[in-house]
Amino acid sequence: MIDLGAQQYISVTTYRRDGTPVATPLWAAQDGDAVVFWTPAGSGKIKRIRNNPEVSVAGCDVRGNLRTEPVRGRAEVLDAAGTERVRELLRRKYGLIARITIFGSRLRRGPEGTVGVRITGV
Template identity: 55%
Template sequence: MDDALRDRLGAGKYLLVTSYRKNGTPVATPVWVVRDGDALGVWTAADSWKVKRIRARGDVLVGPCDVRGKPTGDQVPATAEICDPATTARYRRLIARKYGLLGRMTLLGSRLRRGLNGTVGIRVTF
């Protein structure tokens, strides 16, 4: 994986993460994305289907997309893993910084609805 593509995906507003159901059917979901060293980080509800799919099968496809999940570039193979609480907290801070007021309001709303443990980070490596 070249750094230029990782930089471009990490700098984008949305990342399309395609995970797989048990029967192999791909399911694509647009998510906010932040750069995390040599990886990418996303944040989502802990009880979401994408988290369940990634726990069962960590291989994913990732690529740039718009807010509706329409791909705006090629998808590349990657590995996704559910993060520990410390990494999840770091992703929350990075998202708040990158997405500004909208990011902070979304994080606050999520914390009020789900509590601090209601969301998890997902680390994507290439």
């Protein structure tokens, strides 16, 4: 099994109501037996996950070109404490660039403007 949390980027595919897949390359980190990522709270992927938590995940490059075979998982949008944990895991993994990105996001969107997502079953 591929350690998706160790990948530089992962491609998370969510599904529209009509079943159309939408893939997005993201930063991710390992959190125990799950993979986590962070994204704007009002993003399309969050709306799609709330409608259908089934996702497909694969390692990819920054442009979303897959580097590993996709695996199925189940996504969960996290609360404020869980989101802060995701931010910390990303800071540890990506270092200074993550600190700058997360800080800039807090300035633009406020502390509730982003949410963490946990994917299990991968």
